[in-house]
Amino acid sequence: VTRAALYVALRRLEEKGWLRSELGEPTPERGGRAKRYFRVTPAAVARLRRTRDVLVDLWAAIPQLQAK
Amino acid sequence: MTPHPPRFAESLLRRALPPGDRDDLLGDLAELYAARVHAAGRTRASLEYWREALALLWHARRSTTGGASKTLQLLTGLRHDAAAALRLHRRRPLQSLTAVLMLATAVGISTAVLSAAQALVFDRLPTTDADRVVRIDETEKGELLRALSEPDVQDWRSAGHIFGEVAAYSTAGRALTGLGDAERVQLASVDADFFPLFRVRPIVGRLIATDDLAEGAPRAAVLSQRFWQSRFGGDPSAIGRTLVLDHEPYQIVGVAPATFHYPDDALLWTSLRIEPVFRGRLFHLLTVVARLADQATLTEAQAAADVVAADLARRDPEVHRARGVAVTLLAAYLTRDVRTPMHFLLLAAALVLLVGCINVSGVMLVRTTDRWRELGTRAAIGAGRLQLIRLIATDVALLTTVATGLGVGVAVAATSAVRRLAPATLAAREHIAVDREILLWCVAMAAAAAILTGAEPAVRVARMRVLEALGGASRAITMRRFARHALVAAQMAGAVALLVCSLLLLRSFVQMVRVDSGFRAEGAAIAPVRLPLRKYPDRERYEPLLQALLDRAAKTEGISAAALAFMMPLSAGRFVVDVRLPEPATRPPIEVLLNTVSADYFRAMQIPVVRGRAFTTADIRTSPQVAVVSARLARTLWGRVDVVDEWLHGGSPGERWRVVGVVGDVKDRELTADPQPVLYRAFAQFPANFVTLIARGERGDSADRLAAQLRVLIAGIDRDIPTDAVAPLQSLVDAAVARARFVTILVAAFAAVAVAIAVVGLYAAISYTVQARAPEIGLRLALGATRTAVVRVVAHDVGVMLVAGLAVGLSAGLTGAQAIRQLLFDVTPWDGTSLVLTVVTITTAAALGSAGALRAALRIDPARTLHAG
Secondary structure, eight states: HHHHHHHHHHHHHHHHSEEEEEOOOBBGGGGGGOOOOEEEHHHHHHHHHHHHHHHHHHHSSSSSOOOO | OOOOOOOOHHHHHHHSSOHHHHHHHHHHHHHHHHHHHHHHHHHHHHHHHHHHHHHHHHHHHHOSSSSHHHHHHHHHHHHHHHHHHHHHHHHEEEEEHHHHHHHHHHHHHHHHHHHHHHHHHHHSSSTTTTGGGGEEEEEEEEEEEOBBBBBHHHHHHHHHGGGGEEEEEEEEEEEEEEESSSSSEEEEEEOOOHHHHTOOOOEEEOOOOOOOOTTOOEEEEEEEEEHHHHHHHTTTGTOOOOOEETTTTEEEEEOOTTTOOOOOOOEEEEEEEOGGGSTTTOOOBEEHHHHHEETTOOHHHHHHHHHHHHHHHHHHHHHHTTTEEEEHHHHHHTTHHHHHHHHHHHHHHHHHHHHHHHHHHHHHHHHHHHHHHHHHHHHHHHHHHHHHHHHHHHHHHHHHHHHHHHHHHHHHHHHHHHHSSOOOGGGGGGGGGOHHHHHHHHHHHHHHHHHHHHHHHHHHHTTHHHHHHOOOOOHHHHHHHHHHHHHHHHHHHHHHHHHHHHHHHHHHHHHHHHHHOSSTTTEEEEEEEEEETTTOSSHHHHHHHHHHHHHHHSSSTTTTEEESSSOOOOOOOOOEEEESSSSSTTTTOOOEEEEOOOHHHHHTTTOOEEEEEOOOTTOOTSSOOOEEEEHHHHHHHSSSOOOTTOOEEEEETOOOOEEEEEEEEOOOOOOSSSOEEEEEEEEESOSSSSSEEEEOOOOOOOOHHHHHHHHHHHHHHHHSSSTOEEETTHHHHHHHHHHHHHHHHHHHHHHHHHHHHHHHHHHHHHHHHHHHTHHHHHHHHHHHHHTTHHHHHHHHHHHHEEEEEEEHHHHHHHHHHHHHHGGGGOOOOTTTHHHHHHHHHHHHHHHHHHHHHHHHTTOOOHHHHHHHO
16 A cells, blocks of 8 residues: 555545544654644444444355355 | 755645645655655665655546646646657557667667777876876987986976976886785886876875885885775785785885776886986986976977977987987877777767667658648647647657667667777776766757757647648658658768778778788797896896796697797887998998897797798807898898898997898787888897797697696796786787777677668658658559559659768768778778778668568559548
């Protein structure tokens, strides 16, 4: 995964409301620029849980695979 | 301090990224950059930064809807243009490929040759300001003569104001012992002014100082960086250690920098010491270099030198009669033998580059015509002129970028080939490498050509009338026929000029190899044997040893004749003596080369005995003094060859020899020069401590095996004699033609490349002409024209280009031939064979090139072309 792809993904997640972010303090080793901290929103956690449940159910619904 | 990330990448990002994200992303990258600099270094970190930045730019462009920055728009546009250009290349892959390959070859070959020239001409110079350093040589009757004597040097020192430092040195080969196998090293004995004159500073220790020159002081040695690395692994503790050269100890005092290798790629410099007996004005042992004083010019220096020389002649007329002094720039002196070939090669390189560029021009012209309709369509559906011009510019840029990239590869490969081809005797050989500046220059040249050729279609596009363009391409083509033909003719002219010169050099080389050296070089080996006077102080010590060596060699199985000689043909070093007839009034004395050889010399060298006999083992120290003379000596002095039993006077007063034999002439110095008269004396009557052992093998014995046998023999008599210079006798001849061979191969390779490029260009141009005339040819065929008529149409086009190209090329070639006259041996610049061969080669190439196009022309289907028209 490239860094650029990661940034894009993070921003999309934020647009959809699954992430919230805030800027920290600027530091010298960053050229005086602030750092962005991401936090997962409760809605995102709930959604993640639901997605997981659906996926697990889905797998459970598939019959045992047997090699012949 | 925290390192700053690449500024350009950062500013690109700053412009491309949306304001909300900008700060934290740039911050992340900056932090990462700092960490990487710490872990992997700045270069690596910068590369990584660029990679991330480009990826981010890519994503940013994709996710931006509207509002993208101008830079990004431009980048996107360029990408589309490049894609369009690539599509075109894919449609005509052969055309693009040939253009790219030709340009790459031209850039690569030119870079390689120019780099070689750079290395050979400039790297020989000991200082960056070599135009301020001169050599002072004595002349006799206008010819550069020998080195200067010790009192002479003092005179020059006191000549004062016109010269800054004046330094004297002499060069010699010495046997290095005590460090592994005995080895012969080339060294220069220098005085205290030598290094300061060249502004050289030691990298370790110190250089030669005035104290080292004092009577009784230990002799000092300065190592070259090369020698220091190879023999001491660059260990600073080498300073203070002792080197044994010709059984004399030298104390190592310092190391000179790698950039300094004057004179003759010296391995070592030692403190100069002149034995008191050699200090008179008769002993010309020293080479003198001087730095011109500030403001002083070469002319002023020469004028001042003339005054000193005149003064010397007045004071000492006996020694200095008819002698003058020449002040030569060191740079000019050092490059004297490579100057002509290299100037010629520079010209040839420029020609190849020109031919390559013209070819690209041709391709670009053809492509624009090709695209005319497409460009018209683009204009019709709303493309701006600027966009169209950019389309063409991208195309050109793409072509040149790929070509120059490949060109760099070709340059590297070609340069290493040139290095391998260079004669081993060439001092600057190791310095041949791709020169970055020259590479840039060649690439710039190619780019300039591409831009110029791109400019022409761009102007045309700017003036394009859309409807006309949509109407068809044929009009555009007819407008350009002259230009295209002129380009092809110019290419041919370049190829013709190079071909003429390279054929001349080739013929001259063949003549040179065919020259009779006067001896048979195959099937014999030679070994220089130098017995240092310190270990073998007089003939009583060294003569028995050399005799023992000779006897052992003669008895060795596989050796049919063994001999000793003081001097070898085709080698440096001359020992001259004045000889005269017994009656001095009849003829003035003449200067001859003196050689002293053992009994079997003429048999070992296979030099024919024309009259009388060769030396025998009966010619010993106590028997009557005898001489063998070369045919030329006999003819010069007596005016006839049969001079057996005549008497010859010379050397010291009262010295005279009876001539017992006359032998064939040998080339003493160069294959291309007339042989000098030679006087041979019997080794037993006039021995030397510095000789060459010659061994002639029995039939079928290889020279390499003989050389190996000689090494064993020499090691058997004294382990301290270096055997690294034992070689086949043929090596003398090879060395004599090495320079000519090098130049010939380079120029021939050049000509081959140029001819190939021109032929491909010719082929492309002709086939395009035929294609462009397809409607016309179709019409002719439809109206009942015979195939012969069609052939005539095409042949006419080719003929015009051929005649123009040959006319211009031949006159350029003849001019070039005049310029390289100096390099030609036994071939006149107006050599008919070379001219005819050139015409035939180029005509054949043109005919072959047009054959394919003709075949295509004859296949034209009249009905289809008429429809399309």
